[in-house]
Amino acid sequence: MASNFFDLKKRKEAAAASSSSKQKAGLSQAADRPVPWVEKYRPKTLSDVTAQDHTVSVLRRTLQSSNLPHMLFYGPPGTGKTSTILALAKELYGPELMKTRVLELNASDERGISIVREKVKNFAKIAVSTTTAANASKYPCPPYKIIILDEADSMTHDAQSALRRTMETYSKITRFCLICNYVTRIIDPLASRCSKFRFKPLDEGNTRLRLSSIAEAEGVKYQEGVVDTLIKVADGDLRKAITFLQSAAKLHGAVKERTGDDMEVDSGAKGGEITVRSIEEIAGVIPEKTIDDLMQSMEPRPHGQAVYTPVATIVQDIVADGWSAAQVLLQLYNRLVFSDMLTGNQKNQIVAIFSEIDKRLVDGADEHLVILDMSLRIAGVLGDTGS
Amino acid sequence: MLFVDKHRPKTLDSLTYHHDLSSRLKALANGDFPHLLVYGPSGAGKKTRIIATLKELYGPGVEKIKIDSRIFTTTSNRKLEFNIVASIYHLEITPSDVGNYDRVVIQDLLKEVAQTQQVDLAAKQRFKVVVINEADHLTRDAQAALRRTMEKYSPNLRLILLANSTANIIAPIRSRTLLVRVAAPTTDEIVDVLKGVGKMERLEVKDGLCKRIAVESGRNLRRALLMFEAVYAQNEVVKDNTPLPPPDWEALISQIADEIMAEHSPARILQVRAKLYDLLTHCIPPTVILKTLTFKLIPKIDDTIKADVIKWSAFYEHRLHLGNKPIFHLEAFVAKFLRLLESYLMDMDYDF
Numbered sequence A: 001m002a003s004n005f006f007d008l009k010k011r012k013e014a015a016a017a018s019s020s021s022k023q024k025a026g027l028s029q030a031a032d033r034p035v036p037w038v039e040k041y042r043p044k045t046l047s048d049v050t051a052q053d054h055t056v057s058v059l060r061r062t063l064q065s066s067n068l069p070h071m072l073f074y075g076p077p078g079t080g081k082t083s084t085i086l087a088l089a090k091e092l093y094g095p096e097l098m099k100t101r102v103l104e105l106n107a108s109d110e111r112g113i114s115i116v117r118e119k120v121k122n123f124a125k126i127a128v129s130t131t132t133a134a135n136a137s138k139y140p141c142p143p144y145k146i147i148i149l150d151e152a153d154s155m156t157h158d159a160q161s162a163l164r165r166t167m168e169t170y171s172k173i174t175r176f177c178l179i180c181n182y183v184t185r186i187i188d189p190l191a192s193r194c195s196k197f198r199f200k201p202l203d204e205g206n207t208r209l210r211l212s213s214i215a216e217a218e219g220v221k222y223q224e225g226v227v228d229t230l231i232k233v234a235d236g237d238l239r240k241a242i243t244f245l246q247s248a249a250k251l252h253g254a255v256k257e258r259t260g261d262d263m264e265v266d267s268g269a270k271g272g273e274i275t276v277r278s279i280e281e282i283a284g285v286i287p288e289k290t291i292d293d294l295m296q297s298m299e300p301r302p303h304g305q306a307v308y309t310p311v312a313t314i315v316q317d318i319v320a321d322g323w324s325a326a327q328v329l330l331q332l333y334n335r336l337v338f339s340d341m342l343t344g345n346q347k348n349q350i351v352a353i354f355s356e357i358d359k360r361l362v363d364g365a366d367e368h369l370v371i372l373d374m375s376l377r378i379a380g381v382l383g384d385t386g387s
Numbered sequence B: 001m002l003f004v005d006k007h008r009p010k011t012l013d014s015l016t017y018h019h020d021l022s023s024r025l026k027a028l029a030n031g032d033f034p035h036l037l038v039y040g041p042s043g044a045g046k047k048t049r050i051i052a053t054l055k056e057l058y059g060p061g062v063e064k065i066k067i068d069s070r071i072f073t074t075t076s077n078r079k080l081e082f083n084i085v086a087s088i089y090h091l092e093i094t095p096s097d098v099g100n101y102d103r104v105v106i107q108d109l110l111k112e113v114a115q116t117q118q119v120d121l122a123a124k125q126r127f128k129v130v131v132i133n134e135a136d137h138l139t140r141d142a143q144a145a146l147r148r149t150m151e152k153y154s155p156n157l158r159l160i161l162l163a164n165s166t167a168n169i170i171a172p173i174r175s176r177t178l179l180v181r182v183a184a185p186t187t188d189e190i191v192d193v194l195k196g197v198g199k200m201e202r203l204e205v206k207d208g209l210c211k212r213i214a215v216e217s218g219r220n221l222r223r224a225l226l227m228f229e230a231v232y233a234q235n236e237v238v239k240d241n242t243p244l245p246p247p248d249w250e251a252l253i254s255q256i257a258d259e260i261m262a263e264h265s266p267a268r269i270l271q272v273r274a275k276l277y278d279l280l281t282h283c284i285p286p287t288v289i290l291k292t293l294t295f296k297l298i299p300k301i302d303d304t305i306k307a308d309v310i311k312w313s314a315f316y317e318h319r320l321h322l323g324n325k326p327i328f329h330l331e332a333f334v335a336k337f338l339r340l341l342e343s344y345l346m347d348m349d350y351d352f
Helices: A004-008 A006-019 A055-066 A081-101 A111-127 A133-138 A157-168 A204-220 A226-234 A237-256 A276-283 A288-298 A308-320 A323-338 A346-363 A369-383 B019-032 B046-058 B095-115 B140-152 B187-200 B207-216 B223-236 B248-262 B266-281 B286-300 B303-322 B326-351
Strands: A071-074 A104-105 A145-149 A175-182 A193-200 B038-041 B066-073 B079-086 B090-092 B128-132 B158-161 B178-181
Touching: A055 A193, A071 A081, A081 A104, A081 A133, A081 A145, A081 A175, A081 A226, A104 A111, A104 A369, A104 B095, A104 B128, A111 A145, A111 A157, A133 A226, A193 B178, A204 A226, A204 A237, A226 A237, A226 A276, A237 A276, A237 B019, A276 B178, A288 A308, A288 A323, A288 A369, A308 A369, A308 B303, A308 B326, A323 A369, A346 A369, B019 B046, B019 B178, B038 B046, B046 B128, B046 B158, B079 B095, B090 B223, B095 B128, B095 B140, B095 B158, B128 B266, B140 B158, B140 B303, B187 B223, B207 B223, B248 B266, B248 B286, B266 B286, B266 B326, B286 B326
Parallel strands: A071 A175, A071 A193, A104 A145, A145 A175, B038 B158, B038 B178, B090 B128, B128 B158
Antiparallel strands: B066 B079, B079 B090
16 A cells, blocks of 8 residues: 555664665765665655745644645645645654555556546545544544645546546545646646645755755765755755755765775865765766857857857767756756847847757757757857848 | 677776776765666667676676566556566666556556565665666656656665666656766777777787777767677778778668769659668668768768758758658658758859
């Protein structure tokens, strides 16, 4: 049953067992279990949830009144949607009761129309289980169950329509919580049955606070500017930032232990200290120099010389180095759109090019041709100043 | 055995380039191992590095590989046969084999693996590794199915995704994995590898030849090694200037390019069509045909129309992915190219 996986205690036991079989602790902390930090530092209570003040305060009020509406959480990845509902469920029921009261289904479970008809409906139908007195004194234990449909935007429209009546019929004993990235992919009849909560991308201050507290708790040393880089590359996605931080810590922490070996360590990196460059490498950010070179090659040449050869050479290198085309697009976009050298008209044209190229990349077109085409077309726009 | 397989490095220490990356992988394998997303151009050594990492994780046991054939049933009761390459510690799957049904495989197989504990008590790691090839060809649904699985079952399961680019991997997956970029080797690094292989095979190695192979291969090590072997197989005495035989299909494409340049008429398009069909029936991917053809044509034309040719090449390449009859788009590109060239030549006439 999916609900078993809420049992954090069991999960931790399993994790502890697995770490005991390994003698080596990869990190500076000896007691560290191989649990991703994202899981380890998942907010345990509602008040731990970072930065979603509005949502949290609304939920807190419903917690007191013990009356929950159907909910629809939406927002970009890594903003705490799943964490919030899990934390809420735990505050409502406590770890024991959660197993029987909460059903979590996500895109990894089969969620076709048949499952909605059977599994969801059956769970919604069954009477609310009773709670022990001890549990009831600690937690509110309201008399309804919660069904969490994570990643609901990947459900088919048919399956979503099948939910409509189910949600209403059993609303006395069951509350639904839909979680999705794109609210537009939830059909209107479902969306109108839920109260919507928008999760906004985390702002800089909160991300910084969270990251530095995790870094401190894990005893990670880092260079000046690392947190800023993390914030920049993560772009409001806290999970991404934490994953990057952990990856970087692992790489450097482990390298530190074996300084005696003749292994090549990032130049300039002191043992165990995360460098800005290593974060960028993990995030797949292209070095500024490569982008500079590309920009340079796209500049119009004197005497009407064609830009083809220099651009083609650099693009070939970029592709051979394995940089992702999407990343080239993103970094070039940031450069060009905020550049003061271009006229508004040029920017218009360039943005139009970007949008078309992005579409092609998503459709799976060949990256080499696409980047080359993009660079040449941008070069064409750049050279067009005279007329 | 081909040189490529025979001289494939087996351990992280014996890899000849990207030492930085090797030491990182080693550090990861000995610490706690995250989910990985390994990406880079083909022939850069992604797979080699992964196999070496697996060996670092589990020891020589991973080299004992067997092939399982499994049958999955879709919701519509369709039976899917699916091949799995497995050792006792890891599984290797190519979900794009089953096309649109890859979601079923991902859901069923990964859960099954994730919910069973490691049987071998002597195993170095508690988790199993699932290597997913061609992850960039996974459908959106399949990728969505991966999301929560990766978090939930992390004590029992680690994923290694292999992809040529990260563009088609959805953001939630990217934020859950450690991205590992494997860049193509530089020409110098390829030359070194070729020399090393030549030495082990007791062949007479020529510097000039290695250099030429390295340049010709377009920084693709696998291709360089195959070319290297072909040259030695075809010639008794190898000199610095021994010609490098291009693969048949490439020779045919350059022939097409020559023909296109020689005459610009509808009749010529008809002739070219026969050759394009020939290539397609020999299972050369249409993208490769279009790309190779473009880069063969580019050096033959004037600088001023190169940008336009690339623009249309990219345009039709995109169309290839959306449509399902490659020949239309290939031919459309040829026709467009002829038109571009012709109008360019006409302009020249007017000018003078």
